Amino acid sequence: MAEETTANSKNQPKYKRIVLKLSGEALGDRTAGDTISGEILQRIALEIKKVHDLGVQICLVVGGGNIFRGKLGAASSQKVDRTTGDFMGMMATMINGLALMDCLEKNGVPVRVQSALHIEEVAEPFILRRAIRHLEKGRVVIFVAGTGNPYFSTDTTAALRASEIGADVIMKATKVDGIYDADPVKNSGAKKFDQITFIDALKNQYAVMDSTAFSLCLDNEMPIIVFDMNESDSIRRAVMGETIGTLVC
Numbered sequence: 001m002a003e004e005t006t007a008n009s010k011n012q013p014k015y016k017r018i019v020l021k022l023s024g025e026a027l028g029d030r031t032a033g034d035t036i037s038g039e040i041l042q043r044i045a046l047e048i049k050k051v052h053d054l055g056v057q058i059c060l061v062v063g064g065g066n067i068f069r070g071k072l073g074a075a076s077s078q079k080v081d082r083t084t085g086d087f088m089g090m091m092a093t094m095i096n097g098l099a100l101m102d103c104l105e106k107n108g109v110p111v112r113v114q115s116a117l118h119i120e121e122v123a124e125p126f127i128l129r130r131a132i133r134h135l136e137k138g139r140v141v142i143f144v145a146g147t148g149n150p151y152f153s154t155d156t157t158a159a160l161r162a163s164e165i166g167a168d169v170i171m172k173a174t175k176v177d178g179i180y181d182a183d184p185v186k187n188s189g190a191k192k193f194d195q196i197t198f199i200d201a202l203k204n205q206y207a208v209m210d211s212t213a214f215s216l217c218l219d220n221e222m223p224i225i226v227f228d229m230n231e232s233d234s235i236r237r238a239v240m241g242e243t244i245g246t247l248v249c
């Protein structure tokens with residue numbers, strides 16, 4: 001009986017409630033000139049569906065960098081005031097969130113979008129208990145408009161929402177397949193870590209997240225898995241506890 005329990009638990013997801021952080025750029029296809037690529041959306045939706053079918057409760061936090069970033073707007077010739085630019089960036093995350101919602105729904109995944117800025121016609125306001133209820137009912141919840149405050153990032157949003165909803169882990173999808181001791185593009189001998197501690201990441205200044213987001217995870221002991229979204233099946237495998245990317249804990 002004990003053996004049976006062990007065997008069964010091996011087939012169970014290690015993480016039951018996750019926050020998946022997708023950057024805005026992960027939705028676009030620069031070569032094709034698409035700010036949001038239908039093909040990429042569909043690929044992401046299918047990866048999420050696989051994990052949803054396992055009964056995992058999924059929150060998505062989506063960035064807006066494919067459309068607008070407040071900091072860059074202020075620095076560029078556009079000269080948009082930083083605070084205004086940040087609100088433009090938050091609105092960009094809404095656009096991406098709606099695109100993800102649409103694609104997930106077309107693949108049969110129930111979704112609710114909750115926004116930190118009020119835009120009732122298209123998204124519910126962020127209400128923690130309602131978000132948890134959606135998760136319990138098997139709905140994917142997409143958090144848009146970041147934290148609702150300028151001078152923050154969507155990585156910080158992921159850290160904040162993950163702590164609020166009591167997620168088991170944040171899965172941060174990036175272009176690289178984990179954290180290295182040197183830049184793998186410039187240094188072919190760079191070594192990838194399967195796992196590192198928060199303190200080691202901090203001491204060695206490994207770029208996991210921006211410092212506000214990172215310290216929120218550190219303070220709340222929220223594990224982060226940094227992984228490559230382009231690697232097929234990576235979310236499912238990570239959720240099942242396989243070594244994917246780098247686990248920071």
Ligand code: UDP
Pocket residue numbers: 022023024025062063064065066068069070071085086087088089090092093145146147148149150151152153154155156157
């Ligand atoms: N943003 C903000 N407050 C937040 C989250 C985001 O002001 O709480 C703005 C900020 O301008 C940011 C932009 O929204 O640059 C898009 O978010 P982010 O840069 O995190 O997107 P990503 O890099 O993940 O695509």
